[in-house]
Amino acid sequence: MLPNFRDFLFESNKVVTLGEPVYPEDFPDPDTVLIPVILDGKEISTDEISLLITPFEKDGQILYRPDINLYKWYQHQGIGYQIYLEFLRQYGNLMSYDKFRINNIEIPKIYDKLSKEPGINVEKTSEGIFAYTDEWVRTYNKTDIQKQWN
Helix, strand or coil: CCCCHHHHHCCCCCCEEECCCECCCCCCCCCCEECCEEECCEECCCCCEEEEEEEEEECCEEEEEEEEEECHHHCCCCHHHHHHHHHHHHHCEEEEECCCCCCCCHHHHHHHHHCCCCCEEEEECCCEEEEEEHHHHHHCCHHHHHHHHC
């Protein structure tokens, strides 16, 4: 009997890394960047997995709003979680605004799982979900941002 294609293609121990940000000229928002996703050393087509990040300033600090899209074969494999985790390790924070979020089921699950990671903090704010690393807190003063949200 042949293995199930999904089980064969997507083992649970995939290694996710992120490539260098790309600044596409044809994006409506010139600040939005595309971050290539690399799965087990192979860059995945943006038709299959795309990670768009829109940086914005709040209280003089740069925060990052993610927009992630996974082709159906990549969904429910823990890959979205691994992408968010790797982004946090490299860039320090993610802010998922309730008003921009398309998937209100899976994205909160990802943040819940991230909250269990050592060195990562997740807070529900009046505007959405904010995740940040301990290193980011040591570098910036997050208290000022939290005062604006609550």
